[in-house]
Amino acid sequence: MARTRFELEPFIADPFGSLRAARAAGPVVDLALGGTGIMSYECMRELLTDERLRANFPDFLRTLGVTSGPFFDWMVISSLNRDGKDHQRFRTLMSRTFTPRSVERLRPFLRTAAHDLIDAFSARGACEFMAEFADAYPSLGLCELIGVPKDDRDRFRGWANTVGLGFSPLVTQHITRVDEALTQLLAYAGELAERRRAEPRDDLVTRIAQAADEDGGFSAFEVQGFIAALVFAGHETTKNQLGWMVAVLAAQPGVWDAVADGSLTVAEVVEECLRYRSAVTGVGRTAIEPVMVRGERLETDETLFLSVWAANHDEGVYPRPESFDPIGNADPPHLAFGHGPHYCLGAALARAELQEALSALTLRLGCPTVGAEAEWKPPLGINGPERLPITFTLRTGREAVPGG
Numbered sequence: 001m002a003r004t005r006f007e008l009e010p011f012i013a014d015p016f017g018s019l020r021a022a023r024a025a026g027p028v029v030d031l032a033l034g035g036t037g038i039m040s041y042e043c044m045r046e047l048l049t050d051e052r053l054r055a056n057f058p059d060f061l062r063t064l065g066v067t068s069g070p071f072f073d074w075m076v077i078s079s080l081n082r083d084g085k086d087h088q089r090f091r092t093l094m095s096r097t098f099t100p101r102s103v104e105r106l107r108p109f110l111r112t113a114a115h116d117l118i119d120a121f122s123a124r125g126a127c128e129f130m131a132e133f134a135d136a137y138p139s140l141g142l143c144e145l146i147g148v149p150k151d152d153r154d155r156f157r158g159w160a161n162t163v164g165l166g167f168s169p170l171v172t173q174h175i176t177r178v179d180e181a182l183t184q185l186l187a188y189a190g191e192l193a194e195r196r197r198a199e200p201r202d203d204l205v206t207r208i209a210q211a212a213d214e215d216g217g218f219s220a221f222e223v224q225g226f227i228a229a230l231v232f233a234g235h236e237t238t239k240n241q242l243g244w245m246v247a248v249l250a251a252q253p254g255v256w257d258a259v260a261d262g263s264l265t266v267a268e269v270v271e272e273c274l275r276y277r278s279a280v281t282g283v284g285r286t287a288i289e290p291v292m293v294r295g296e297r298l299e300t301d302e303t304l305f306l307s308v309w310a311a312n313h314d315e316g317v318y319p320r321p322e323s324f325d326p327i328g329n330a331d332p333p334h335l336a337f338g339h340g341p342h343y344c345l346g347a348a349l350a351r352a353e354l355q356e357a358l359s360a361l362t363l364r365l366g367c368p369t370v371g372a373e374a375e376w377k378p379p380l381g382i383n384g385p386e387r388l389p390i391t392f393t394l395r396t397g398r399e400a401v402p403g404g
Contacts, residue, residue, distance in 0.1 A: 003029055005030045026039045034063065036303065037305050038305070044310075048339040052291050056286040057078070061171065074186070074225055117136060126392070129242075129388040134242040134246075139231075142230065145204050147204060148192070152188070160231050161236070164235075166178040193208070193227060197213070204230070243385040245358060247374070247388060255324065267355060270351060272325065281380060281381060284306070285304045286303050287299065312334050365394065368390035368392040370388060371391065374389060375387040
């Protein structure tokens with residue numbers, strides 16, 4: 001039986017309606033842009049642990065016309081393009097350095113940083129949330145964890161924002177800027193690693209540099225790339241997820257107030273935000289041998305797009321997938337951070353940042369209203385608001401914040 005063809009224009013116009021129709025017709029569909037789409041939760045979970053599939057971000061870049069240059073070379077050696085023993089070697093290195101304990105120690109800093117950013121706009125009763133909070137906040141926490149000097153943090157954020165354009169379907173329009181920013185970021189990461197080898201500190205760069213030296217076999221370019229990847233991944237995805245979180249909860253004043261008064265926990269609400277509107281729309285894989293998926297044969301070298309949005313709204317596993325319901329949709333776990341060997345290494349940090357941000361925002365501000373001037377990125381790649389103007393009433397000043 002012929003597969004359903006998944007067209008781009010209807011998806012852009014109505015993403016979740018199109019994905020719902022695709023699940024009903026699929027779960028395997030032909031994508032108008034090329035390749036094969038996987039549209040169900042269980043299929044995605046199974047395939048993310050299937051050793052007959054490999055990571056394929058450079059293949060995606062090739063289809064868009066990017067075949068060389070600093071960004072392409074970086075993606076070839078990145079964790080997004082590693083599998084098997086090579087990938088496990090990378091995970092082992094990072095697991096020694098990127099620990100839940102180090103993230104938990106960061107929470108007081110994150111809490112203070114969130115309130116500091118709110119202080120700058122709270123008296124106005126309005127802000128452009130992406131520029132005044134979401135863009136600054138993730139890089140503050142990440143730079144503190146990594147060990148980037150305070151004077152360099154704005155540069156890091158600028159590089160991360162520009163490198164983020166490389167994960168857009170419009171990457172060819174930006175590739176020159178992306179390559180330039182990445183070259184600067186890699187050079188800085190290399191210099192920082194060398195400084196930490198000479199003068200070790202209690203920070204992530206020191207631990208990466210030391211662990212790489214102890215394990216051996218990691219080139220200087222790989223160490224630079226690992227550090228640069230943390231800067232980018234920890235900034236771009238969380239920035240967009242913060243935007244989604246505020247935009248979604250602006251339409252849920254009861255939930256916003258429930259977080260403020262403690263009747264819902266920040267953890268419960270953050271997890272539902274991640275399920276309901278994930279900044280990561282999907283992940284790519286390539287079959288290295290034939291794979292059968294619900295009666296459909298995937299051929300060798302067939303490229304797949306596993307839709308996180310479709311999986312997280314699968315009515316076959318969630319009782320109310322199109323409703324925002326932190327309690328009713330809590331099980332099974334969402335796939336916003338992936339699953340299996342490539343499960344997001346930074347998930348603990350992202351959760352801590354989102355939770356501390358939401359706790360501070362709901363404590364200080366009444367439920368916001370999103371302005372009509374809000375602008376959104378296309379629902380492809382990493383998605384979120386370009387601009388998110390909000391208005392709000394001030395709930396409490398900094399002086400009323402415990403420990404503030």
